[in-house]
Amino acid sequence: MTAICPIVFATIKEFIRRKDFYVLLILFCVLLTISSMQNFFQIENVSRYVRDVGYSLTVFFSFLIAVTVSAGQLPREIENKTVYPLLAKPISRRMVVFSKFCASAAVSVLSFLLFFIAFLAFDVMKTGGLNPLLFAQAAIFGTLFLCMVCAFVIFLSTFMTFAANITVSILTYLFITGFSDSLRDFSIYTKGAAAICSEIVYYLIPHFDFFNIRIRLTHEWGTLPLWVIASVGAYTVTYSFFLLYFAGVIFGRKKL
Amino acid sequence: MEQILSVKNLSYTYKAGRVNVKALDDLDLEICRGEIFGFIGPNGAGKTTTIKLILNILPLQNGKIKISGEDSSKPKTRLKVGYMPESAVYSRYLTPKELLYMYGRIFGIRKSLLKQRISELLALVDLEKEGSRLIGTFSKGMMQKVSFAQSLINEPSVLILDEPTSGLDPVLRKKMRETILNLRDAGKTIFFSSHELSEVELISDKIGILNKGRLLATGPTKSFMGKKEEGLSLENYFLNLIKEKQ
Ligand SMILES: Nc1ncnc2c1ncn2[C@@H]1O[C@H](COP(=O)(O)OP(=O)(O)O)[C@@H](O)[C@H]1O
Ligand SMILES: [Mg+2]
Numbered sequence: 001m002t003a004i005c006p007i008v009f010a011t012i013k014e015f016i017r018r019k020d021f022y023v024l025l026i027l028f029c030v031l032l033t034i035s036s037m038q039n040f041f042q043i044e045n046v047s048r049y050v051r052d053v054g055y056s057l058t059v060f061f062s063f064l065i066a067v068t069v070s071a072g073q074l075p076r077e078i079e080n081k082t083v084y085p086l087l088a089k090p091i092s093r094r095m096v097v098f099s100k101f102c103a104s105a106a107v108s109v110l111s112f113l114l115f116f117i118a119f120l121a122f123d124v125m126k127t128g129g130l131n132p133l134l135f136a137q138a139a140i141f142g143t144l145f146l147c148m149v150c151a152f153v154i155f156l157s158t159f160m161t162f163a164a165n166i167t168v169s170i171l172t173y174l175f176i177t178g179f180s181d182s183l184r185d186f187s188i189y190t191k192g193a194a195a196i197c198s199e200i201v202y203y204l205i206p207h208f209d210f211f212n213i214r215i216r217l218t219h220e221w222g223t224l225p226l227w228v229i230a231s232v233g234a235y236t237v238t239y240s241f242f243l244l245y246f247a248g249v250i251f252g253r254k255k256l
Numbered sequence: 257m258e259q260i261l262s263v264k265n266l267s268y269t270y271k272a273g274r275v276n277v278k279a280l281d282d283l284d285l286e287i288c289r290g291e292i293f294g295f296i297g298p299n300g301a302g303k304t305t306t307i308k309l310i311l312n313i314l315p316l317q318n319g320k321i322k323i324s325g326e327d328s329s330k331p332k333t334r335l336k337v338g339y340m341p342e343s344a345v346y347s348r349y350l351t352p353k354e355l356l357y358m359y360g361r362i363f364g365i366r367k368s369l370l371k372q373r374i375s376e377l378l379a380l381v382d383l384e385k386e387g388s389r390l391i392g393t394f395s396k397g398m399m400q401k402v403s404f405a406q407s408l409i410n411e412p413s414v415l416i417l418d419e420p421t422s423g424l425d426p427v428l429r430k431k432m433r434e435t436i437l438n439l440r441d442a443g444k445t446i447f448f449s450s451h452e453l454s455e456v457e458l459i460s461d462k463i464g465i466l467n468k469g470r471l472l473a474t475g476p477t478k479s480f481m482g483k484k485e486e487g488l489s490l491e492n493y494f495l496n497l498i499k500e501k502q
Pocket of ligand 2: 303304305342418
């Protein structure tokens with residue numbers, strides 16, 4: 001366990017010194033500014049619109065950071081051969097995988113929080129008020145979402161190249177956020193093998209859609225009950241645990 | 257003398273697609289405390305493979321490896337082992353200080369002790385001024401120095417160096433040899449590989465000659481020097497030996 005903190009801190013330092021994040025943050029602010037100017041274009045209820053776009057951008061941008069940061073962790077260590085001095089330390093391969101997960105999750109959540117603060121600032125300016133508890137819940141969901149994304153991408157990175165991993169992760173995310181409801185409907189309204197198959201697929205896929213509270217936030221539907229948050233939290237921990245367990249097994253057997 | 261590193265019946269075969277590459281064939285090595293062991297062999301002889309097996313980076317297929325009498329597969333046995341890899345490119349966005357700090361913390365070294373050790377190590381490899389510069393701006397020689405410093409962060413009793421002088425200029429080579437000798441005099445055991453005979457000859461107490469995964473000869477450096485007096489330089493001896501066994 002002693003390895004986790006040093007690896008996390010080193011990764012955060014590297015992340016701060018690379019310029020990727022600043023570029024995304026500037027782009028993020030530009031997009032938010034543009035979207036908040038939509039009242040020029042006579043859209044009704046612009047505050048709701050700003051919130052909708054702002055939250056989606058916050059989630060998507062931190063998702064991109066989570067994917068690019070996690071996908072590079074293990075492959076870069078192998079490519080630069082720094083994995084050898086690392087493995088020569090008193091640390092098991094599983095612990096290397098877990099530390100890399102913690103590092104990616106820390107970096108992703110950190111950038112999510114920064115995006116989120118920028119988003120909040122815009123939101124307060126445009127709408128003049130918000131439900132703090134609802135926004136706190138949105139932050140918790142964002143954090144859980146990013147942990148799950150990091151676990152998923154780290155898992156893929158034990159057998160995929162950087163580029164393939166990013167492509168697969170983004171496509172998976174788009175597919176699941178776009179079609180998981182249709183998959184559910186399909187399994188309900190069909191019968192036989194097709195129904196069973198789609199049912200199984202529905203329960204196996206990483207449900208990135210569970211974390212999406214954009215509509216609730218946009219329409220201020222009120223806060224979620226505690227049990228919902230607890231269930232989503234338990235789901236995240238369980239799913240990530242299995243992903244990281246298999247990642248550890250695959251990386252443990254890898255010939256380096 | 258007390259044995260600190262022992263390798264018995266070590267064989268290793270890489271499976272690269274459908275072809276099998278036999279990298280090591282029934283290798284035996286014995287390294288005693290406080291000696292410098294020079295592991296020589298041409299490129300592709302199996303030196304790096306041996307080192308990776310000793311460090312448990314590759315899984316054992318055959319044979320036994322013991323470090324200070326303990327099985328090398330346990331992470332714990334690596335607490336007192338230092339390792340400098342062949343050609344690692346350390347993170348360009350960290351400084352040597354930060355890198356050494358990270359590795360030191362992985363070993364569980366206390367923060368106050370670690371700070372002091374880092375400045376000692378940076379002084380040892382002549383990187384005091386560059387300690388807070390990003391590694392991305394370093395030359396190859398400086399990268400090697402970082403790599404060497406990194407291998408000493410846990411005050412290892414066994415130091416394993418894979419081609420430590422490759423790619424260094426003559427001045428740095430000499431410095432590296434002196435440092436290795438000083439470390440030996442401070443009681444450390446050093447196992448280093450090289451394909452350059454002159455290097456090995458100059459500092460090793462004991463030599464092992466490896467070719468195509470087989471140990472052709474091993475013994476105190478002096479015993480090879482004897483052959484030198486017969487007009488046979490270590491280089492010629494080495495070349496003859498390799499030719500003979502083919
Ligand atoms: N990952 C690998 N896959 C297949 N063959 C390998 C691999 N690594 C090394 N080899 C082969 O094993 C032999 C020994 O390699 P190595 O231990 O790196 O030699 P050395 O360090 O002495 O130059 C070589 O023939 C090399 O081609
Ligand atoms: Mg080698």
